[in-house]
Amino acid sequence: xxxxxxxxxxxxxxxxxxxxxxxxxxxxxxxxxxxxxxxxxxxxxxxxxxxxxxxxxxxxxxxxxxxxxxxxxxxxxxxxxxxxxxxxxxxxxxxxxxxxxxxxxxxxxxxxxxxxxxxxxxxxxxxxxxxxxxxxxxxxxxxxxxxxxxxxxxxxxxxxxxxxxxxxxxxxxxxxxxxxxxxxxxxxxxxxxxxxxxxxxxxxxxxxxxxxxxxxxxxxxxxxxxxxxxxxxxxxxxxxxxxxxxxxxxxxxxxxxxxxxxxxxxxxxxxxxxxxxxxxxxxxxxxxxxxxxxxxxxxxxxxxxxxxxxxxxxxxxxxxxxxxxxxxxxxxxxxxxxxxxxxxxxx
Amino acid sequence: xxxxxxxxxxxxxxxxxxxxxxxxxxxxxxxxxxxxxxxxxxxxxxxxxxxxxxxxxxxxxxxxxxxxxxxxxxxxxxxxxxxxxxxxxxxxxxxxxxxxxxxxxxxxxxxxxxxxxxxxxxxxxxxxxxxxxxxxxxxxxxxxxxxxxxxxxxxxxxxxxxxxxxxxxxxxxxxxxxxxxxxxxxxxxxxxxxxxxxxxxxxxxxxxxxxxxxxxxxxxxxxxxxxxxxxxxxxxxxxxxxxxxxxxxxxxxxxxxxxxxxxxxxxxxxxxxxxxxxxxxxxxxxxxxxxxxxxxxxxxxxxxxxxxxxxxxxxxxxxxxxxxxxxxxxxxxxxxxxxxxxxxxxx
Numbered sequence: 001x002x003x004x005x006x007x008x009x010x011x012x013x014x015x016x017x018x019x020x021x022x023x024x025x026x027x028x029x030x031x032x033x034x035x036x037x038x039x040x041x042x043x044x045x046x047x048x049x050x051x052x053x054x055x056x057x058x059x060x061x062x063x064x065x066x067x068x069x070x071x072x073x074x075x076x077x078x079x080x081x082x083x084x085x086x087x088x089x090x091x092x093x094x095x096x097x098x099x100x101x102x103x104x105x106x107x108x109x110x111x112x113x114x115x116x117x118x119x120x121x122x123x124x125x126x127x128x129x130x131x132x133x134x135x136x137x138x139x140x141x142x143x144x145x146x147x148x149x150x151x152x153x154x155x156x157x158x159x160x161x162x163x164x165x166x167x168x169x170x171x172x173x174x175x176x177x178x179x180x181x182x183x184x185x186x187x188x189x190x191x192x193x194x195x196x197x198x199x200x201x202x203x204x205x206x207x208x209x210x211x212x213x214x215x216x217x218x219x220x221x222x223x224x225x226x227x228x229x230x231x232x233x234x235x236x237x238x239x240x241x242x243x244x245x246x247x248x249x250x251x252x253x254x255x256x257x258x259x260x261x262x263x264x265x266x267x268x269x270x271x272x273x274x275x276x277x278x279x280x281x282x283x284x285x286x287x288x289x290x291x292x293x294x295x296x297x298x299x300x301x302x303x304x305x306x307x308x309x310x311x312x313x314x315x316x317x318x319x320x321x322x323x324x325x326x327x328x329x330x331x332x333x334x335x336x337x338x339x340x341x342x343x344x345x346x347x
Numbered sequence: 348x349x350x351x352x353x354x355x356x357x358x359x360x361x362x363x364x365x366x367x368x369x370x371x372x373x374x375x376x377x378x379x380x381x382x383x384x385x386x387x388x389x390x391x392x393x394x395x396x397x398x399x400x401x402x403x404x405x406x407x408x409x410x411x412x413x414x415x416x417x418x419x420x421x422x423x424x425x426x427x428x429x430x431x432x433x434x435x436x437x438x439x440x441x442x443x444x445x446x447x448x449x450x451x452x453x454x455x456x457x458x459x460x461x462x463x464x465x466x467x468x469x470x471x472x473x474x475x476x477x478x479x480x481x482x483x484x485x486x487x488x489x490x491x492x493x494x495x496x497x498x499x500x501x502x503x504x505x506x507x508x509x510x511x512x513x514x515x516x517x518x519x520x521x522x523x524x525x526x527x528x529x530x531x532x533x534x535x536x537x538x539x540x541x542x543x544x545x546x547x548x549x550x551x552x553x554x555x556x557x558x559x560x561x562x563x564x565x566x567x568x569x570x571x572x573x574x575x576x577x578x579x580x581x582x583x584x585x586x587x588x589x590x591x592x593x594x595x596x597x598x599x600x601x602x603x604x605x606x607x608x609x610x611x612x613x614x615x616x617x618x619x620x621x622x623x624x625x626x627x628x629x630x631x632x633x634x635x636x637x638x639x640x641x642x643x644x645x646x647x648x649x650x651x652x653x654x655x656x657x658x659x660x661x662x663x664x665x666x667x668x669x670x671x672x673x674x675x676x677x678x679x680x681x682x683x684x685x686x687x688x689x690x691x692x693x694x
Binding site for chain 1: 382383387388389390391392393394395396397398399400401402403404405407408409410411433434436437439443445446447449480481482483485486487488489491493495496497498500505507508509584585586
């Protein structure tokens with residue numbers, strides 16, 4: 001059994017699983033769609049039209065976050081935000097989450113409370129009415145947050161990646177490159193002299209670049225825009241988690257089309273990002289094309305059907321792959337692969 | 348990037364996430380209830396009566412399994428079995444799973460394939476028609492399997508823990524104490540001279556005590572008995588994950604009753620276990636009362652309604668707590684709490 005922290009505050013190990021759950025549960029949001037919440041062998045969630053949309057996602061200490069940069073509150077928020085975006089990207093409305101948490105015995109209970117607060121406030125800000133209906137808590141050397149999220153299609157067909165047609169317009173709701181810009185700032189300015197993540201440098205960075213750092217650590221995807229896209233007749237959609245070029249390529253491949261991005265629209269996106277982060281101006285276009293984790297909703301619409309809140313980026317044409325102004329998109333910016341890209345550090 | 352194993356076999360690190368998923372997906376079972384399987388932002392599962400039953404569970408290397416004892420195939424099987432039992436314990440029929448896997452870059456792809464095989468064959472044996480509709484894969488220093496499972500109530504009310512009434516009969520489907528007996532054998536006979544789990548001793552133990560070792564490493568809960576209990580009018584039910592005394596106490600507390608276990612029935616359970624494992628005969632009753640992880644279904648029924656496959660263990664009466672033959676159940680056998688009980692070793 002693990003002792004309390006040096007200052008006597010209770011930890012998961014000193015309090016035990018049951019006491020920890022009693023501290024966490026009251027902070028978690030209730031789900032409007034819950035027919036039975038936590039406390040029995042399973043939860044029951046309403047699936048009004050006889051179907052349930054489901055996605056699951058892991059956040060692992062090291063490849064997915066650094067403790068020196070992400071507060072427990074940020075982690076809870078990001079776990080909610082990234083999962084809610086997967087439901088929105090189907091044209092569905094999120095209804096509920098389950099959260100399985102593995103954490104070292106030395107984790108202060110206050111950190112778990114803050115994580116629950118981040119989950120609650122992330123849901124309240126991005127998808128009001130969504131709540132946590134169940135979970136699990138286990139000891140582990142590696143802090144890991146596994147979230148599974150549920151959604152309702154409200155009698156509509158799901159918007160898949162595969163329905164795009166030549167002639168459709170490609171548009172995005174939400175930011176492009178801002179989360180990656182925030183990550184670049186963290187790696188440049190929130191590290192010590194050996195390049196290791198350093199929490200002591202966070203207050204200065206957060207005060208100077210609050211919005212971009214937030215975009216990386218506690219993103220705000222346009223969740224409600226998923227339903228809007230479906231209502232507007234979107235033919236294909238996904239959330240941009242691995243970068244615009246790579247994710248546009250996924251729509252192109254699944255739909256059997258070429259996606260031609262408009263050079264002027266990309267330049268405007270890059271200019272807006274450069275204005276927000278002048279020191280990254282020389283990389284702004286690369287961040288817009290290759291930066292992931294904003295979880296913006298990228299969708300194809302019939303001409304004239306692009307709804308409010310979406311910015312046109314290009315169009316779907318005959319062919320395959322992704323081009324810019326009709327030309328090869330050039331240097332491919334690879335997507336994030338935690339097995340290839342993670343350097344093994346945990347910060 | 349992690350190199351392949353010494354003998355050149357590909358690992359998660361050498362192959363990358365996408366190649367690994369291409370190896371795993373074909374081995375996963377398809378779900379009869381899947382309206383849309385893996386490959387888009389989310390899956391869609393049928394929820395025919397407008398409700399979905401949901402449970403989530405973690406298996407973490409160290410507190411929940413030792414690699415020296417559990418093969419990857421066992422892990423996949425156990426992840427399926429324990430989760431399916433939570434759905435059965437609601438009186439529901441399991442329909443689908445999502446699986447989030449965090450694993451070291453050094454993990455051979457062959458281990459992931461074996462884990463998928465265990466998931467597939469566990470589902471096929473325990474709940475035919477259940478399949479995997481989605482998942483996630485991430486790098487992590489700690490092998491972690493997070494499963495979320497879904498079920499259908501087939502228009503029935505769920506069987507909660509709280510519906511038991513004085514006069515009901517308590518009965519179990521599935522084994523009691525066999526998984527704990529298997530664990531005791533592992534700790535006694537599959538360790539080296541320092542008490543560390545030792546894979547080299549597994550073949551001898553598996554050949555001599557196959558059934559009990561299997562009960563621990565790849566349990567076979569009576570999944571179909573959950574639906575049978577609901578059809579028979581069960582008033583309360585759960586799956587025994589933390590031991591009979593503790594889990595009976597949960598029904599007693601939730602239902603506002605006392606549960607009086609029958610001393611003769613317990614003696615018969617202990618005698619059967621002692622016959623299977625003579626070296627554990629002196630601990631057989633303690634294993635029956637306190638041993639978890641068999642995931643048997645413990646249910647309360649109106650008198651005369653106990654269905655085929657259930658063995659009567661006692662009855663529900665006025666009062667609180669759990670007694671044996673009307674007397675205090677004596678030394679409390681505490682349940683498993685990974686923060687209190689895990690010794691920090693990973694084997």
